[in-house]
Amino acid sequence: MKVRVTGKNYSQEVLRSRLPVLVEFFAVWCAKCAMMADIVDDLAEEYDGLVKVCQIDIDESVDLASEFDIEIVPTFVVFRNGKPVSAANGVLDKQVLVEMMET
Template sequence: MASEKVLTFTDDNFEAAVLQSEIPVLVDFWATWCAPCKAIAPLIDGIAEEYEGKIKVGKVNVDESPGMPGKYGVRGIPTVILIKDGKVVDQVVGAVPKAQLEALIKKAL
């Protein structure tokens, strides 16, 4: 079950929730049918808990919100993108270990 700290981003709320955020935002592009997405879901939940107040953490379902993946060049999922001040800081593709996600986060803190 997803943590209540993990937000849901859509094509409709992405601008306000992510691009205009005053703190960095970790965005997980995923789909319900994606096994690697399910594999990293607990890591995303844990990061949301651990970094609460320092970063926002949220997910974009690529099937329900196809605009944002296209805009950010997402070709494979899961793709995790870190955005700070409305700009992409870095991204990783695939089911990566927690240490790699934390290294991504440290670039923006």
């Protein structure tokens, strides 16, 4: 299951999560984000209970996008214990995201 994250629930869903968190910074107008949608959905289903998959709309959560200097969408950031541990952007192979989540 994917969780939509905003400034209001960011602390609860990402920073305080007991599970590792894969965050996708995206925009509804972004064609590359649309290309990643099926992969993100698959990961949310396959890793349910192991990794929390969250999405942050950069147009709705400008403050969060700014905090992480998001200039390219999609950008993926993996958090462990509330800290970002890896990041990558653009259209990525599913295996790249899996490796990011598992390291």
